[in-house]
Amino acid sequence: xxxxTQPDIHITVSEGASLELRCNYSYGATPxxxxxxxxxxxxxxxxxxxxxxxxxxxxxxxFEAEFKRSQSSFNLRKPSVHWSDAAEYFCAVGALSNDYKxxxxxxxxxxxxx
Amino acid sequence: xxxxxxxxxxLIKTRGQQVTLRCSPKSGHDTVSWYQQALGQGPQFxxxxxxxxxxxxxNFPDRFSGHQFPNYSSExxxxxxxxxxxxxxxxxxxxxxxAGGNTDTQYFGPGxxxxxx
Numbered sequence: 518x519x520x521x522t523q524p525d526i527h528i529t530v531s532e533g534a535s536l537e538l539r540c541n542y543s544y545g546a547t548p549x550x551x552x553x554x555x556x557x558x559x560x561x562x563x564x565x566x567x568x569x570x571x572x573x574x575x576x577x578x579x580f581e582a583e584f585k586r587s588q589s590s591f592n593l594r595k596p597s598v599h600w601s602d603a604a605e606y607f608c609a610v611g612a613l614s615n616d617y618k619x620x621x622x623x624x625x626x627x628x629x630x631x
Numbered sequence: 632x633x634x635x636x637x638x639x640x641x642l643i644k645t646r647g648q649q650v651t652l653r654c655s656p657k658s659g660h661d662t663v664s665w666y667q668q669a670l671g672q673g674p675q676f677x678x679x680x681x682x683x684x685x686x687x688x689x690n691f692p693d694r695f696s697g698h699q700f701p702n703y704s705s706e707x708x709x710x711x712x713x714x715x716x717x718x719x720x721x722x723x724x725x726x727x728x729x730a731g732g733n734t735d736t737q738y739f740g741p742g743x744x745x746x747x748x
Contacts, residue, residue, distance in 0.1 A: 558741075
């Protein structure tokens, strides 16, 4: 069964600084990988997704993520953080199979200080 | 273009009661998945409905049941509520069953916050 680990529970970053959120997955076959963002009281919004091809994926709001199969990682990055990026971020994995579900990590809360 | 909508927004129930949550998928979508998100946790998959049938279930007891209607909307029912059922319940929709080979995106609704006292 697939699983996702987000090692960092909480990250604080200064506005304008770079941000990197870690995600490690466990799955025996080719995974589908996603990053979602959730603002307080809101549902999940898709930032980006990886299915195949170029391992560096560009998403919305200036985010990008890199798939590294050898490290089973899919880390999310943003070069310059804005105060509006304060939210909770979830990494998720889906399977290339008849498994219909997404498996989510526990999330990383990002705080942006002025 | 309406996105995924869920009702009600908030709900308070007592232990032992039953609850029904509702979801309307994004326009053009025919598949609905339900997730439970406990406080401080990531969403956990409950089940997925396509063509009015439950396609897959996560590790949830039979107290959790669902239904999909011909217009693709869906209900999640929880019987004999426990304190541990308190959570945000998220509905996600997609075009076609979300499985291998389907590169479509699942779109999530804002959720229903259920509190069990």
